Amino acid sequence: xxxxxxKKCTFASITKQKKSKIMATIDELKExxxxxxxxxxxxxxxxxxxxxxxxxxxxxxxxALYFESMQxxxxxxxxxxxxxxxxxxxxxxxxxxxxSVLARxxxxxxxxxxxxxxxxxxxxxxxxxxxxxxxxxxxxxxxxQGLSVAIGVSRAKKINxxxxxxxxxxGDGELDEGQPWEAMAYCGGNKVNNIIAAVDYNHKxxxxxxxxxxxxxxxxxxxxxFGWDVLECNGNDMEAVVSTLQIAKEHTxxxxxxMILLHTQMGMGVDFMMGTxxxxxxxxxxxxxxxxxxxxxxxxxDY
Amino acid sequence: xxxxxxxxKDTRSGFGEGLFELGQENEKVVALCADLIGxxxxxxxxxxxxxxxxxxxxxxxxxxxxxxxxxxxxxxxFTGTFANFSTSRVYDQIRQAVAYSGKNVKICASxxxxxxxxxxxxxxxLEDIAMMKALPGMTVINPCDFNQTKQATxxxxxxxxxxxxxxxxxxxxxxxxYDMPFEIxxxxxxxxxxxxxxxxxxxxxxxxxxxxxxxxxxxxxxxVVNIHTIKPLDEEAVLKSVKKTGCVVTAEEHNVLGGLxxxxxGLLARTVPVPMEMVAVNDAFGQSGKPDELMELYGLxxxxxxxxxxxxxxxx
Numbered sequence: 240x241x242x243x244x245x246k247k248c249t250f251a252s253i254t255k256q257k258k259s260k261i262m263a264t265i266d267e268l269k270e271x272x273x274x275x276x277x278x279x280x281x282x283x284x285x286x287x288x289x290x291x292x293x294x295x296x297x298x299x300x301x302x303a304l305y306f307e308s309m310q311x312x313x314x315x316x317x318x319x320x321x322x323x324x325x326x327x328x329x330x331x332x333x334x335x336x337x338x339s340v341l342a343r344x345x346x347x348x349x350x351x352x353x354x355x356x357x358x359x360x361x362x363x364x365x366x367x368x369x370x371x372x373x374x375x376x377x378x379x380x381x382x383x384q385g386l387s388v389a390i391g392v393s394r395a396k397k398i399n400x401x402x403x404x405x406x407x408x409x410g411d412g413e414l415d416e417g418q419p420w421e422a423m424a425y426c427g428g429n430k431v432n433n434i435i436a437a438v439d440y441n442h443k444x445x446x447x448x449x450x451x452x453x454x455x456x457x458x459x460x461x462x463x464x465f466g467w468d469v470l471e472c473n474g475n476d477m478e479a480v481v482s483t484l485q486i487a488k489e490h491t492x493x494x495x496x497x498m499i500l501l502h503t504q505m506g507m508g509v510d511f512m513m514g515t516x517x518x519x520x521x522x523x524x525x526x527x528x529x530x531x532x533x534x535x536x537x538x539x540x541d542y
Numbered sequence: 543x544x545x546x547x548x549x550x551k552d553t554r555s556g557f558g559e560g561l562f563e564l565g566q567e568n569e570k571v572v573a574l575c576a577d578l579i580g581x582x583x584x585x586x587x588x589x590x591x592x593x594x595x596x597x598x599x600x601x602x603x604x605x606x607x608x609x610x611x612x613x614x615x616x617x618x619x620f621t622g623t624f625a626n627f628s629t630s631r632v633y634d635q636i637r638q639a640v641a642y643s644g645k646n647v648k649i650c651a652s653x654x655x656x657x658x659x660x661x662x663x664x665x666x667x668l669e670d671i672a673m674m675k676a677l678p679g680m681t682v683i684n685p686c687d688f689n690q691t692k693q694a695t696x697x698x699x700x701x702x703x704x705x706x707x708x709x710x711x712x713x714x715x716x717x718x719x720y721d722m723p724f725e726i727x728x729x730x731x732x733x734x735x736x737x738x739x740x741x742x743x744x745x746x747x748x749x750x751x752x753x754x755x756x757x758x759x760x761x762x763x764x765x766v767v768n769i770h771t772i773k774p775l776d777e778e779a780v781l782k783s784v785k786k787t788g789c790v791v792t793a794e795e796h797n798v799l800g801g802l803x804x805x806x807x808g809l810l811a812r813t814v815p816v817p818m819e820m821v822a823v824n825d826a827f828g829q830s831g832k833p834d835e836l837m838e839l840y841g842l843x844x845x846x847x848x849x850x851x852x853x854x855x856x857x858x
Contacts (some may be wrong), residue, residue, distance in 0.1 A: 313819050318614060319614060319615050320614065320615070321615070321616075322713065326613065340836050350813035366643075367642065367643075368643045368644055369643075373668070375613050376641060377610060377611070377614070377643050377645075378638050378642045378643045379638070380638065381634050381637075381638045382637060382700060383603075383641055384603075384607050384635055385607075386607075386637055387604045387605075387607020387608050387610075387611065387635075387639075388607045388608070388610050388611040388614075389611060390607070390611060391607065391609060391610060391611020391612040391613075391614070391619070392611040392612070392614045392615060393611070394572075394596065394608065394611070394612055395611070395612045395613075395614060395615025397614070398572070398593060398594065398617065399615055399616070401615070417603070418603040418604060418607070418635070419600035419642050421604035422604050423604055424599070424601070425598060425599070425601065425604055425608075428599075429681065451556065488743070512848065521766065530806060537834070
């Protein structure tokens with residue numbers, strides 16, 4: 240599927256050199272993603288609350304970003320991120336995936352994942368800056384705001400002569416809001432060319448399928464009509480994600496902003512959480528957690 | 543000290559001048575506007591510093607998010623639009639991306655209150671102070687004339703943290719000397735007195751000074767305190783005055799619910815309960831009309847402050 244989708248794209252193909260580098264790391268990235276999925280299940284189970292569905296669908300993309308595509312310095316954490324790629328999460332409810340990836344890439348101790356959603360934790364239910372958790376640059380949770388923030392970061396980088404990139408991940412459900420479209424209009428109209436945005440297009444939101452709750456219609460055509468180039472890939476195929484991110488990068492610095500539609504499955508990696516919206520914001524029982532973890536290989540050691 | 547009218551200027555022009563000077567003095571300062579450059583007097587900044595100015599169109603939510611993002615990278619963003627669109631239109635964006643995220647964004651809001659005039663209630667926000675002061679960590683400033691607005695605009699750039707700066711549309715008396723010290727969170731005693739404390743903010747400060755003159759003729763010696771910073775409130779200055787006079791009148795171009803008056807009453811109830819009257823809009827929307835006609839209709843004139851003062855003194 241990745242190849243087919245990549246063929247659809249009209250951008251320059253990645254070089255052989257880059258390809259070999261990617262190939263060498265794909266297995267590692269998959270292993271990390273497996274551990275991140277375990278972390279997600281264990282965190283949500285431990286807190287008896289949280290959002291496993293979207294966390295699981297976006298896990299591969301976040302792993303690809305933090306362990307392959309982005310140039311970033313976890314320690315010491317610099318809020319301004321000068322000369323670093325910066326990631327802005329818009330759909331803050333996938334905080335379990337975000338926290339796991341941040342911890343696993345060195346922003347804060349992995350053991351701290353055990354405090355998710357507990358009183359006085361730095362790992363708030365939705366990402367926040369107030370508790371000064373390294374890696375978080377903006378609060379998110381109230382939906383639809385992330386791309387606007389990412390534009391601001393990208394403009395600061397332009398003024399600063401900083402040629403690093405800004406990444407932003409949105410959920411598909413939050414595209415029901417108006418603000419993402421304000422932000423997309425700004426980017427298209429002003430040729431913002433140092434942002435790579437992405438949509439976790441898992442077709443599910445709290446109340447059901449996006450097609451039933453609030454149809455997105457031809458999402459690709461809509462975003463293109465706002466002046467963007469749109470790439471698509473299987474967002475749960477690590478190789479496809481990494482190669483699409485590479486294509487997206489090569490596309491920056493030109494005329495149009497670039498958006499990746501990540502075709503994903505909510506609950507990816509846990510059979511009984513897939514194909515339904517019911518695990519958007521529900522925690523597994525002890526038995527369900529055990530069943531889920533049996534499907535996810537422990538690769539980096541549980542926290 | 544007697545205050546005289548130096549000139550008649552709109553407070554938004556004080557913002558525009560202050561912002562332009564900031565542009566020259568502090569290269570971290572950037573500005574964003576939602577299709578109201580002329581109304582906000584941001585022309586000079588926009589034309590002189592095009593690389594640091596962002597026209598976002600009529601998309602205020604996106605503007606607030608962009609401003610929050612610009613702080614990541616060390617910028618000091620000033621957003622500009624009407625007060626209504628600076629607050630109620632984007633309250634959730636301000637709450638999450640600015641206040642809760644602790645971002646150094648300056649939300650600059652013109653055409654506040656009923657003196658916006660003819661455009662009517664859709665644009666006359668009278669609830670903005672209430673909304674903004676309820677946000678943890680938000681500083682709320684409502685300067686009283688051109689000079690104070692310019693001073694405030696420049697002062698907030700040096701202060702680290704989110705600020706709501708509220709100013710107005712019409713030309714009003716400038717009476718604050720341009721070199722009068724301005725400090726965020728510090729009240730200014732404009733006139734000393736012993737019988738009643740008049741605490742005013744924004745356009746009502748000039749009315750309060752006039753009211754003090756009118757009260758003088760009736761043998762009442764009023765103290766006039768200018769609260770330009772509604773949050774954090776200069777509690778010490780308020781209590782010092784109130785302990786001397788024993789009664790208070792507050793005056794503001796805002797709903798009586800959630801405004802300066804409520805902040806003062808909350809303070810006094812906890813510390814020095816004294817008789818108090820509030821001159822404000824009595825839980826109503828505005829309407830079309832000339833600014834002065836509206837101030838008259840909604841009871842926000844000097845004479846209303848005089849009446850309130852006479853009433854409160856009797857209750858001592």
